[in-house]
Amino acid sequence: MKKASIIMIIGSLLLLGLFKFPLWNIMLGAPQYPEPLGMNIYIDGIEGVEEFDLQNIDGLNHYIGMKTIPKPDEMWEFSVFPKVVLTMVILGVIIGIFGYLEKINYKLFLGWFLLMSVLGILGMYDFNNWLIDYGSNLDPNAIIKITNPDGTPMSYKPPLLGFQKLLNFDVTSLPHIGGYLMFIGMFLTLIAFWMGRKASLRQTKA
Amino acid sequence: MKNILKSTLFLGLLVAFTSCNNSGKSGGNGALSNNIAEKVYVAPGEHDSHYAFISGGYSGNLTVYGLPSGRMFKEIPVFSQFPTNGYGYSEETKPMLETSYGFIPWDDSHHPDISQTNGELDGRWVFINGNNTPRIARVSLRSFETEEIIEVPNSAGNHSSSFITENTEYVVAGTRFSVPVPQRDMPIKDYKGNFKGALTFISVDPEHGHMDIKFQVLMPGFNYDLSHPGRGKSHGWFFFTTYNTEEANTLLEVNASQNDKDFIAAINWKKIEEYVNNGGGTMMPANYAHNLLDEATHIVTSTMKKEVRVVNPSEVPGAVYLLPTPKSPHGCDVDPSGEYIVGNGKLSANLTVHSFTKMLDAIENEKFAGDAYGIPILNFEDVLAGSVEQPGLGPLHTEFDGKGNAYTTFFISSEVVKWKLGTWEVIDRKPTYYSVGHLTIPGGNSRKPFGKYMFAMNKITKDRYLPVGPEMEHSAQLYDISGDKMELLLDFPTHGEPHYAAAIPAEIIKENSLKFYKLADNKHPHKATNEGETKVVRDGKNVHVYMTLIRSHFAPDNIEGVKVGDKVYFHITNLEQDFDVPHGFAIIGANNAELLIAPGQTRTLTWEPKQVGVWPFYCTDFCSALHQEMQGYVRVSPKDSNIELSWSLGDDI
Numbered sequence A: 001m002k003k004a005s006i007i008m009i010i011g012s013l014l015l016l017g018l019f020k021f022p023l024w025n026i027m028l029g030a031p032q033y034p035e036p037l038g039m040n041i042y043i044d045g046i047e048g049v050e051e052f053d054l055q056n057i058d059g060l061n062h063y064i065g066m067k068t069i070p071k072p073d074e075m076w077e078f079s080v081f082p083k084v085v086l087t088m089v090i091l092g093v094i095i096g097i098f099g100y101l102e103k104i105n106y107k108l109f110l111g112w113f114l115l116m117s118v119l120g121i122l123g124m125y126d127f128n129n130w131l132i133d134y135g136s137n138l139d140p141n142a143i144i145k146i147t148n149p150d151g152t153p154m155s156y157k158p159p160l161l162g163f164q165k166l167l168n169f170d171v172t173s174l175p176h177i178g179g180y181l182m183f184i185g186m187f188l189t190l191i192a193f194w195m196g197r198k199a200s201l202r203q204t205k206a
Numbered sequence B: 001m002k003n004i005l006k007s008t009l010f011l012g013l014l015v016a017f018t019s020c021n022n023s024g025k026s027g028g029n030g031a032l033s034n035n036i037a038e039k040v041y042v043a044p045g046e047h048d049s050h051y052a053f054i055s056g057g058y059s060g061n062l063t064v065y066g067l068p069s070g071r072m073f074k075e076i077p078v079f080s081q082f083p084t085n086g087y088g089y090s091e092e093t094k095p096m097l098e099t100s101y102g103f104i105p106w107d108d109s110h111h112p113d114i115s116q117t118n119g120e121l122d123g124r125w126v127f128i129n130g131n132n133t134p135r136i137a138r139v140s141l142r143s144f145e146t147e148e149i150i151e152v153p154n155s156a157g158n159h160s161s162s163f164i165t166e167n168t169e170y171v172v173a174g175t176r177f178s179v180p181v182p183q184r185d186m187p188i189k190d191y192k193g194n195f196k197g198a199l200t201f202i203s204v205d206p207e208h209g210h211m212d213i214k215f216q217v218l219m220p221g222f223n224y225d226l227s228h229p230g231r232g233k234s235h236g237w238f239f240f241t242t243y244n245t246e247e248a249n250t251l252l253e254v255n256a257s258q259n260d261k262d263f264i265a266a267i268n269w270k271k272i273e274e275y276v277n278n279g280g281g282t283m284m285p286a287n288y289a290h291n292l293l294d295e296a297t298h299i300v301t302s303t304m305k306k307e308v309r310v311v312n313p314s315e316v317p318g319a320v321y322l323l324p325t326p327k328s329p330h331g332c333d334v335d336p337s338g339e340y341i342v343g344n345g346k347l348s349a350n351l352t353v354h355s356f357t358k359m360l361d362a363i364e365n366e367k368f369a370g371d372a373y374g375i376p377i378l379n380f381e382d383v384l385a386g387s388v389e390q391p392g393l394g395p396l397h398t399e400f401d402g403k404g405n406a407y408t409t410f411f412i413s414s415e416v417v418k419w420k421l422g423t424w425e426v427i428d429r430k431p432t433y434y435s436v437g438h439l440t441i442p443g444g445n446s447r448k449p450f451g452k453y454m455f456a457m458n459k460i461t462k463d464r465y466l467p468v469g470p471e472m473e474h475s476a477q478l479y480d481i482s483g484d485k486m487e488l489l490l491d492f493p494t495h496g497e498p499h500y501a502a503a504i505p506a507e508i509i510k511e512n513s514l515k516f517y518k519l520a521d522n523k524h525p526h527k528a529t530n531e532g533e534t535k536v537v538r539d540g541k542n543v544h545v546y547m548t549l550i551r552s553h554f555a556p557d558n559i560e561g562v563k564v565g566d567k568v569y570f571h572i573t574n575l576e577q578d579f580d581v582p583h584g585f586a587i588i589g590a591n592n593a594e595l596l597i598a599p600g601q602t603r604t605l606t607w608e609p610k611q612v613g614v615w616p617f618y619c620t621d622f623c624s625a626l627h628q629e630m631q632g633y634v635r636v637s638p639k640d641s642n643i644e645l646s647w648s649l650g651d652d653i
């Protein structure tokens, strides 16, 4: 149980990576951009991969009537997400410490994992909703209007995960370092649960 | 009579060689018989391996080419006005062409040379001389723009320039014509003994490249043709070829070809520098312009300088010597080791090579043949390293491949000859078709040549390309010199008259190339960094428009309240922060030029409306899908109208 608790603590702490590294990354490549434009999505805001990428993405997007990329104070998520993540880190560490002191049951490790998974899925759901709004809530005065074969306006929603072609742009959306650290951390808490369970079974046997 | 006979003979010889060359040419041009095309093919999207900076001669510019493709990438205006982007027309760049003679919007640009560190190309700047109104320019190899021009006083025909010492301590500006110093009203026939040849040493600030005339050596009244710095063991010396040591002032074709030998002047600049640093030389009244671009404001400021330090060579013993060199030498080229100084006698049948070691030895043993105006003359035999016997006719310039070989151009016999340093044997020769001038090996003017390519620059093109009337662009010819024999790879046209060129492996500069100017660093006093800062201000008869550009509109795009007789200054800032997105600005009836404004830059165009009406302006650079919509209007009212200034963007929607 001691080993499992340490892994639980390490796993939770890996979420702190989200305060330093981007959670997600979206790259936009096109023949006229030999160096693709890109945005890094942090839990507290969006930044360009290169200094002027956001300005240049906004410049392109205005042709099709997309809103400008939101500043941190333009979305509630960017103030709430850091609080949620920090809370989960503290919670995880506390659970780990109590586990180490054998004051709690290993099943709480799984509880933390499930709670984090639910929050994560909600976050992805919210993020996807934002992408839908960003890609389809277009200015009616937009200069360029493109419709689908059925006559509905085309959506410029970037993919949540993976690759998609949007007009002349190749758009790739993937987790970034912060995201990977979070996944590894969550996976570690699952291992902590599994090790805790094994240790507890061994104890019961003895 | 004797002279006429001589020149007739000479002309006959010339014709003989040219026709011989023509007949030889049809035979051996087997470009299709092997894979030559592959050697110059750079596939779409791929980059050339080298940059070449070729002087534009009477176009006053510098052109940038890629090797081995021979594709032209850019024309950099240096001493010339350039309507393509408004250089020399916009208020910011006009001061770059100021001189003591006023605004001189053209020149004859000759010899580019790339800055060096420890004798190797460092790719920071390229310097080039203006031959007619003596000037030296510094072009940034980050922005590929002219950043500085300094005028050279007491000088005329700034030809033995602009060559650089091996740590870019100095760039030299040697005068071709000797002139009265200081200039004065005097009979031309009294030239001899009265005219002087100024060799100017311009110091280069190691950090910013800023130029300053440190001293001028006032040499005897010969013509100073070309020059090269010593390097390696001869670092600290500079060598200049001379002709007209006869000091003739008329019919030089004959009168300056009388002496069997002219000189290479060897200047120990370190010695003179030390003399000057200890207060040597005299300050002399002068009047010359120093024009410098401020990196932050993007504005050129022209300052007139009022004095220059001159040094009389006879007052610095041991600093200047004359090396006899046959027959009006033209090129003056120093090999990468610094040991050999090649003096190409234009009228000589042989190539003369001097030895630096032998020169020092002769100096030490004071073996002098005499003196000229107090400057010791060494014995020809004492300094001669060797000569290449009968290599061709009319030798001009020599470059080196770093593998012990030298390559010399022959103007009259129209060929490049490869020969070996030390043994002086001819290894190979290749025709260049029509009167070659300079040649260039990337790094061939440094301690470390990159001996893969060599290109020769021709003075005449004739049938190398489709005919386009009597006047054609000149031509360069690219050779592969990686093997024992030279191999002709490609002809490519050059713009203006190519004199010298400097070339460098692409990787030394391409990563540092600027993609756009940062708007946040723009300190132009009339900038507008966002559309909120745009405005129109009247100051008497002057109207200042603070305008911005972004794909695909001007802000403002409607301006009213301008009157006939006003002088309108369009101060235009390009707000883009993206690679290669300039916008243009053109307005009907502009008497000067259009503008091309780089991303993040501010440029000012003046416009003096002469007619009442509503006049359009538009973007000249196809910048986006809505480029054609990038336009606006200025309403011009009569002189006595009381319409207030007003401006707007997008009010109708």
Ligand SMILES: [Cu+2]
Binding pocket: B550, B551, B552, B582, B583, B584, B619, B620, B621, B622, B623, B624, B627, B630
């Ligand atoms: Cu434009």
